[in-house]
Amino acid sequence: MFKSVARAINFLLGKSFQNQHIFLSSSLEYLKRPRHLNKNYFDYVRLSTLELISNEINKKNLTGNVAELGVYKGKFARFINLYFKERKLYLFDTFEGFDERDVNTEKKKGFSSGSQNFSDTSVKSVLELMPYVKNCIPVKGFFPESAANIKDEFVFVSLDADLYEPIYEGLKFFYPSLVTGGYIFIHDFNNDNYPGARKAVEKFCAEQNISFVPIPDSAGSAIICK
Numbered sequence: 001m002f003k004s005v006a007r008a009i010n011f012l013l014g015k016s017f018q019n020q021h022i023f024l025s026s027s028l029e030y031l032k033r034p035r036h037l038n039k040n041y042f043d044y045v046r047l048s049t050l051e052l053i054s055n056e057i058n059k060k061n062l063t064g065n066v067a068e069l070g071v072y073k074g075k076f077a078r079f080i081n082l083y084f085k086e087r088k089l090y091l092f093d094t095f096e097g098f099d100e101r102d103v104n105t106e107k108k109k110g111f112s113s114g115s116q117n118f119s120d121t122s123v124k125s126v127l128e129l130m131p132y133v134k135n136c137i138p139v140k141g142f143f144p145e146s147a148a149n150i151k152d153e154f155v156f157v158s159l160d161a162d163l164y165e166p167i168y169e170g171l172k173f174f175y176p177s178l179v180t181g182g183y184i185f186i187h188d189f190n191n192d193n194y195p196g197a198r199k200a201v202e203k204f205c206a207e208q209n210i211s212f213v214p215i216p217d218s219a220g221s222a223i224i225c226k
């Protein structure tokens, strides 16, 4: 019944939806285990892929923790915390927006203006959003300097810092500490507003002779697996 309605909506309005970059599609129709998705997080592909990946990692009982570089208000980090509820979650951010050093590099390389404002957040408000707050470790400050004393192994990392420099530095920092079977999400790989994200991934992967998978979430993430 629902599928027929969805097909009818697609038939009548699918082209208009697609023009707005919205795709109505079936997904994992034959998977029987319960999935904990949130209908109010309006990026099904990003959230759903994270949920699937967490399931693979947790099923294998891999040892390691999780992290996000570029947390802002914690909208995505709260799901990392939810799906990896037994693991420590490092939350890396200035919590004051982009750093001038990164913005200067960004402009010099002709990638973006780095003018988006991400300063209206705080460690406190982010922690209030986390379902398993006891496992969260906020790391406030300029990355990679902020990570100088952090030595850990990771099963999952989300890099969502928008700009070339922190993404490239994030790959350099996290990839060596990623366990076999672990994943790194890099947001904005197919976002033309932040072309530095793609450049950072392409450069790092060419240097390391590794590959990535582009996925069709709303900002076009890439995923590296080890």
Ligand SMILES: C[S@@+](CC[C@H](N)C(=O)[O-])C[C@H]1O[C@@H](n2cnc3c(N)ncnc32)[C@H](O)[C@@H]1O
Binding pocket: 069, 070, 071, 072, 073, 074, 075, 076, 077, 092, 093, 094, 095, 096, 097, 098, 099, 102, 118, 141, 142, 143, 144, 160, 161, 162, 163, 166
């Ligand atoms: C797009 S926002 C993150 C959005 C968030 N992941 C979400 O899904 O809602 C980008 C964040 O990266 C942070 N950021 C960028 N460069 C950074 C750096 N070098 N060190 C620490 N944080 C950085 C900014 O402060 C900003 O909060």
